[in-house]
Amino acid sequence: MAPSADNEVALEFRFFRVFKDGRVELLQEDDEKIPPSDNPATGVRSKDVIISKEPPISARIFLPKLKQGSKFPLLFYVHGGGFCMRSAFTERYHKFCSSVAAGADFIVVSIEYGLFPSRPLPACYEDSWAGLQWMASHVDGNGAEAWLNDHADFSKVFIAGNSAGGNICHTLAALLGSVGGLASGRVKVEGMVMVHPFFGGVDKDDMWLYMCPGNIGGSEDPRLKPAMEDLARLGCQKVLIFVGGEDYLKACGTNYYERLKESGWKGSVQLIDQPKVGHSFHIKDPSSEKAAELMENFVSFLKN
Known part of the structure; x- marks a missing residue:
């Protein structure tokens, strides 16, 4: 018997399939979300905050163990998941951000952005930019979140992300280069970390283009294929890129590294190939030896 029209697949991508009736089905089960919690071993505390009700944007904030009169630098973190999965509130990303907060003595703001298909691209870019601006709005100590008002040192700010989050971070850095910083130029982003970032030129190009119906120029969209002019004016002073020897996206990070060096950008860039x-x-697998090595290099870049 032939399948009903409702169950006929029109398109199939790496992470989801699209049925002829327009339904989208994710092909991987997503991780369960967990509530914020404190870590008595490290002293790191966490809480969730609402950045915007419409569109719905939130974040999880990680605060290191307080010392007398202590102020902490800031890391704005963007999770991965192919623009359609994962969350800042899952156990894996909670543990990673908590470990960074403890190891580097940084406040970490982990953004919860809109995902396809409920919110097609460019929602993830717009939400992350709104979250970064919200974080910077606390520079005078009179923002909505007390932890940032009381404990954040806005003289040292970084952005970071893995996979799709690395891609989003590039767009944030390109925007920063265009507008000259945050909070009317009073907040400058010092550096960016990209772990196994996704960009165009691999088998997921068609998937990204489908998720972003308003793309600019197809595969030449600067969010998919970073433009040389965006690279040349990247809004930070230093960049660290991690690539993996067996990562199917390795060429994305390596190509970004080479193009950034060729662009005329005046900052410093480092590539770590594991x-x-x-x-x-x-x-x-955060407990692995290689993961500990990555964390050590990640934290060292932030602190030094």
């Missing part, structure tokens, strides 16, 4: 590791392995 052999025999796959895509976002550090999120899936």
